Amino acid sequence: MINQNESCGAEQISISYLTCLLSLLEEWTGVEHLEEYLSYLIYLTWLFMPLLILLLLPAVIVLLLYISVIILHIYKRKTDLKEAYLNDFWDGARQMLATIWYVHARIWNGYELRGLEKIPDGPALIVFYHGATPIDFFYLVATVLIRKKRILHIVADHFVFLIPGMKLLLDVFCVLHGSPEECRKVLENGGLLVIAPGGVREALFSDENYTIMWRNRKGFAQVAIDAKVPIIPMFTRNVRETIRIFGGRIRFLRSLYEYLRLPLLPVYxxxxxKLQTYFGDPIPYDPNVTAEELTEKAKNALQYLIDKHQEIPGNVWRALMERVTTERKDD
Incomplete structure (x- = not known):
């Protein structure tokens, strides 16, 4: 540190620029030994850098979603409306975004999809286990669109429709509120409907043991019966290891969610x-099966996929190592 009587003029060649800057800051703030405070601040920054990274990385997914929204708006303005008479106006945009998400899935999570041949050409209802975020569903949508040229209709929680700026993305990718009438219409028109019966509750309060949390939900089973379509279970290995939840076991936070029905728990x-999505064997339509019985069948089928493909409890380090170890062979 230089003496207060020294100046930082051009003649003070031996004085470094940083030293001059610190001296000027001390004079301007009136704080002595500013260099020591800055050194301590830099030390704290390096100390907490891993924690900051863990908290900020999930924002990458949000950023990708908003980039997708921007691309859709650009596409809407630049695409000739006459194309709407030839095919679905949004086909080109869907394919473009599917490619972006598929590349991201392959690079970031080494994503793989197994059992795609179990998806019929006609209608079906897919039920899946909900991770802390639906990142595996984003990857699934992209992969199915690229490899089977089919759109997946997803039932989302009400709060999703309240997220600012997301309406166009939700509309283009056929996200539904999930009324029985909406769901039946999709299936009767030959579409693929995707539901996570555990919903946000399962996302927030399940854990590394991959506990299914459907409670008494059986409406999806009744929809499948009414539409006379099969139910196909789906599970993604390591989905709870990619993003985790703070405070999922705190009773107060659970009560807060039940009251507000908003996912306010922080993620990191x-x-x-490594993420691998598996489809199980379809549960065929049976007119003699009740909604309660079909719900139990679907839950058992999903539990079978978890037991077969997921090591319990889940472990982040082990899941990371699967990116570099020999590919696991399934029976």
């Missing part, structure tokens, strides 16, 4: 773990 991670 977005680890580049």
């Amino acid at each position: 991670g977005n680890f580049p773990v």
